[in-house]
Amino acid sequence: MITMKDIILDGHPTLRKIAEVVPLPPSQEDQQTLKDMLQYVQDSQDPEKAEKYGLRSGIGIAAPQINVSKKMIAVRVTDKAGTLYEAALFNPKIISHSMEKAYLTTGEGCLSVETTIPGYVPRYARITVKGYDVDGNEQKLRLKGLPAIVFQHEIDHLNGIMFYDHIDKQKPLAPIEGATPVDR
Structure with a gap:
């Protein structure tokens, strides 16, 4: 079980490394991770379990955040319409994206x-992600809005990029021109 003590914090060198590709089919150890x-x-996201185990609520996590420098992410997020997007992927990649931005x-x-x-963090408004599920089967996800933003955030972790690297240092809270604002 992963707990808060397993999550490394900003400044740890693993968060800035480019993660390694997971060989497929995945090993039992990688599947378990x-x-x-x-x-x-x-x-x-379960208030009782979060309190019991002292977990900070999250909608996504990448393997580098638990000091495992491998291309793995897990996401569980609901869009505005109430649709649940839950995925655990090996080697996720954005294979296409909109020109339009969102934040x-x-x-x-x-x-x-x-x-x-x-x-504000500029992101693509729509993306298509390809990756492999826990059994090594290819998955393709078409995403927009909050789910698209979350997947981009987690995939950034696999490339040593932190969300704040995208923020305009001069005008952090200036609306991003031509981008769609997204409410949680």
């Missing part, structure tokens, strides 16, 4: 960043 990551996200009006947060960093 991916399952544990999804379990963390699920448990962190979260609340800014972004991260399990590895304990402070609030104000600012």
